[in-house]
Amino acid sequence: MSQYATLVVAVVGTGRMGADHVRRLNDVISGARVAAVVDIDADRAKRVADGIEGCTPHTDPAAAMADPSVDAVLIASPGAAHEEALLAAFARDLPVLCEKPLTPDPASALRVLEAEQRLGRRRVQVGFMRRYDADYLKLKALLDQGAYGRPLMLHNKHRNADTPPGFTNAMMIHDSVVHEIDVTRWLLDEEITAVRVLRPAPSGHAPEGLSDPQLILFETAAGQIVDTELFVNCGFGYQVGCEAVCEGGTARIGDDHGVFINAAGKWGGSITPGFVERFEEAYDRQVQRWVDATRRGEVEGPSCWDGYAAAAVCEAGVRAQATGERVEVELVERPALYR
Ligand SMILES: NC(=O)C1=CN([C@@H]2O[C@H](COP(=O)(O)OP(=O)(O)OC[C@H]3O[C@@H](n4cnc5c(N)ncnc54)[C@H](O)[C@@H]3O)[C@@H](O)[C@H]2O)C=CC1
Numbered sequence: 001m002s003q004y005a006t007l008v009v010a011v012v013g014t015g016r017m018g019a020d021h022v023r024r025l026n027d028v029i030s031g032a033r034v035a036a037v038v039d040i041d042a043d044r045a046k047r048v049a050d051g052i053e054g055c056t057p058h059t060d061p062a063a064a065m066a067d068p069s070v071d072a073v074l075i076a077s078p079g080a081a082h083e084e085a086l087l088a089a090f091a092r093d094l095p096v097l098c099e100k101p102l103t104p105d106p107a108s109a110l111r112v113l114e115a116e117q118r119l120g121r122r123r124v125q126v127g128f129m130r131r132y133d134a135d136y137l138k139l140k141a142l143l144d145q146g147a148y149g150r151p152l153m154l155h156n157k158h159r160n161a162d163t164p165p166g167f168t169n170a171m172m173i174h175d176s177v178v179h180e181i182d183v184t185r186w187l188l189d190e191e192i193t194a195v196r197v198l199r200p201a202p203s204g205h206a207p208e209g210l211s212d213p214q215l216i217l218f219e220t221a222a223g224q225i226v227d228t229e230l231f232v233n234c235g236f237g238y239q240v241g242c243e244a245v246c247e248g249g250t251a252r253i254g255d256d257h258g259v260f261i262n263a264a265g266k267w268g269g270s271i272t273p274g275f276v277e278r279f280e281e282a283y284d285r286q287v288q289r290w291v292d293a294t295r296r297g298e299v300e301g302p303s304c305w306d307g308y309a310a311a312a313v314c315e316a317g318v319r320a321q322a323t324g325e326r327v328e329v330e331l332v333e334r335p336a337l338y339r
């Protein structure tokens, strides 16, 4: 029996992801509707609210959450604004789906972790949507079944066609590689213990100051090695893939084959343009699962601990990137709420 007939949601941040989540909540998935949207850009919030019956625009997250009809919050503002919105949601004991990253650094992630523990129960699902992608789910099931024995290594690729203006080397870690950090911890069920970053001579297409591509190496607590090729201005499209090398075989996802065409003296297919297209079903499944769990009065999926652990690896990654050294990851002891 659902606690809520329809989950009434406030969406914080109405940019690229926030506006897409508003559409998803209202038009794609079931059991939810958006009653409030928040953006520090008042015109943008109003434009999004105008298209929705019974939706009020706000510029302050706390004001939207004070609306007594609001049952839950989806946070899609930039990472640096997540802590304030999360703490405002906790003050009203509202369940939250928070886009990645939980927060951009481990100190602020720890403050969120501590605040959630004071509530005595989990309230947050972090938006690591690859955990809801059909291919990643198949790979996870194979590894959990031990189908090919113990995993020894992962080879990841993460390519974006281009980056928005102002994208920095540090953002390559905490905005992009944060996804590989999460899938590594999730697929292998191990913490990442150390990070190294290798920087080849940059592509001629890399914006000024950006060291692109980069090769990021993780060590896990079980001694596995994980490499990620990150190339965020590859120019030709969006490609995300992962190959698990196990004792008795390998399993690979993300070859992006789709439809394979032979015509006019050529063979091949097309490359997905961006993450919105590549992960559309995963975003839908992630939000539906959040709404369903919340309506049952439950919280599932990636937790604040996962968000904190990812932030700690990002911090080590940014130091490894700057120094060229192997940097160990420091984690606090895992609190009982997240075991
Ligand atoms: N899961 C995924 O694949 C992706 C996740 N993201 C995440 O989604 C979040 C938003 O990213 P984008 O939509 O690409 O950014 P964006 O820049 O397109 O939109 C952010 C919006 O938030 C607003 N904003 C800024 N500060 C605010 C505050 N304090 N309160 C309310 N609104 C505020 C901005 O005015 C803007 O409209 C980030 O956490 C990002 O890391 C982004 C892209 C893909």
Ligand SMILES: O=C1[C@@H](O)[C@H](O)[C@@H](O)[C@H](O)[C@H]1O
Pocket: 160, 175, 176, 177, 179, 232, 275
């Ligand atoms: O989260 C995302 C973006 O913020 C990030 O910039 C991209 O590199 C990722 O592929 C995408 O999933």
